[in-house]
Amino acid sequence: MTQNDGQAARDKQLAEQALLAGFFEHGLFIPTGVPGLYGRGAAYEAVMEGFARHLSDCTRADQATQVHFPPLMPRANLERIGYLESFPHLAGLIFSFDGTEADHLKLLTSLANGESYAGSVKMTDLVVASATCQPLYPTLRGRLPEKGLLFDLTQYCFRREPSNDPARMQSFRMREHVRLGTPTEVQHWREDWYGRAHTLFTGLGLQVDRVVANDPFFGRGGKVLASNQLQQQFKFELVTPITSQELPTPIFSFNYHEAHFTAMYGIETHAGETAHSGCLGIGIERIAIALFKQHGFDVRTWPATVRSLLHLDRQDVAQTVRS
């Protein structure tokens, strides 16, 4: 990191704190006392829902299969996809109490004495999902139909990275489109989306740039994985300045997995070859935050075209936002 990079990072931190304070002040976020964990106000939710509908409007012709998964998933899935190898620091595991009344008394005694009661609870078969496509792959098996499959899904994700950056939450919604098919089908689909996504964000008044990117792999071994991912161009991101021009924030990612998930779960093309997969990671909370940063804290003053695209002019929405 050069001296200039260090200054940009410090400036960004100050801008993050100022933006978070603005989100609290305008009732868009509601503090909980834990960094990166916020309630959301009506106007913020209206923008979230408006963008969801706008994206559905723009992609209806793709006829994606709509599925939905809860925020929790089986621990076995997380282990199988290698998440604990690559991102152990981000994972969240669910522990629960299943003891006797005597065990319960012990738990309560520890709690009352201000001591840890971690020993009174046990690891369960559940974790918090860290990415929207994680629960999908295990539900698919065998041969794909001709032309493969396309899924559209939205879910709450968890990543253990407490931060005062409003655009880095611990519990956040992420929408994904997931494409499965032949290598050519998946690659063309991804390439087609570079232009589509650019048009989408330009229409909403957001300036975006495409950059090659890597995931935040853990430790020294992770540096090699990240370097490999960059070199192979498996991940591109659209970034937009939210709290820094020099250090813009990723809001949309284009990921190519080759056969990583499909080989693991035995997913084949219609012709019987190992299928490939790719996904778009649509950072819907970051997009909402970028829209507020760009157009102001009061949605009633946003440009008319943006309000119209995001369905913010409907009477019931207007009433919700006002109240």
Next chain:
Amino acid sequence: MTQNDGQAARDKQLAEQALLAGFFEHGLFIPTGVPGLYGRGAAYEAVMEGFARHLSDCTRADQATQVHFPPLMPRANLERIGYLESFPHLAGLIFSFDGTEADHLKLLTSLANGESYAGSVKMTDLVVASATCQPLYPTLRGRLPEKGLLFDLTQYCFRREPSNDPARMQSFRMREHVRLGTPTEVQHWREDWYGRAHTLFTGLGLQVDRVVANDPFFGRGGKVLASNQLQQQFKFELVTPITSQELPTPIFSFNYHEAHFTAMYGIETHAGETAHSGCLGIGIERIAIALFKQHGFDVRTWPATVRSLLHLDRQDVAQTVRS
């Protein structure tokens, strides 16, 4: 439990398994391998969204404040409201890894050897919320406005009760209306809703009965709490037969908390007295399940009036459900 009750419970279990199999077969639920944890298909989600809109249509004049909370909340909240005293068996605590590369190696070695790695992760400051109104109370403090407050919020909740009853999930959405004000305001609001809720469900073709109810408190001490709750009539439920006529399923609850939460968080009426609170627990997943049980697995064959109330006739919804 009498012999007849035992027979009804056994019959109900068989009916639950049959209904769950039907939900899988028709793509309404997607199995994950863990009981009570399911993906959801497009038609199920269309009914969920349709009921959400219908309830908003029916309650718009109430002008409730819309807020939203993520599925996780601070562990301090769960401890403070006494959840670990009353319902330790239902709670879910988030554990995470924050060790060194050496610690990581140890975790991976345990994982590879099929041993528990529970000792490699630590209890965090986060839990999974167990009820939709739990995260709300700590965000309120001080004096209420004249006439008090009314909130409308929906959230993913977690309860650790693995089951093959489709209407008893571990991870499920729950909507609540929460009323804060003087004792009279809260009591009148609750009483007013007995009739409103009855009309709501009758209009959707669901037969409901009102019963006095209690929460599932833990252990022998919990029996006293449950008995007290029943005696004081703090909780009523609307129940509807889903998998049993004799043992119908609660889908809507009317709860009166007196000063339980408001005293804890220092919430006062406009006049400066300790406020009271109450909430409606709207079991939106159970309502969707009851609708499928009542009207059939294929929403396209549901009665026209029900389809219309649930916005299932809109063209974009129809396309989603078909695909």
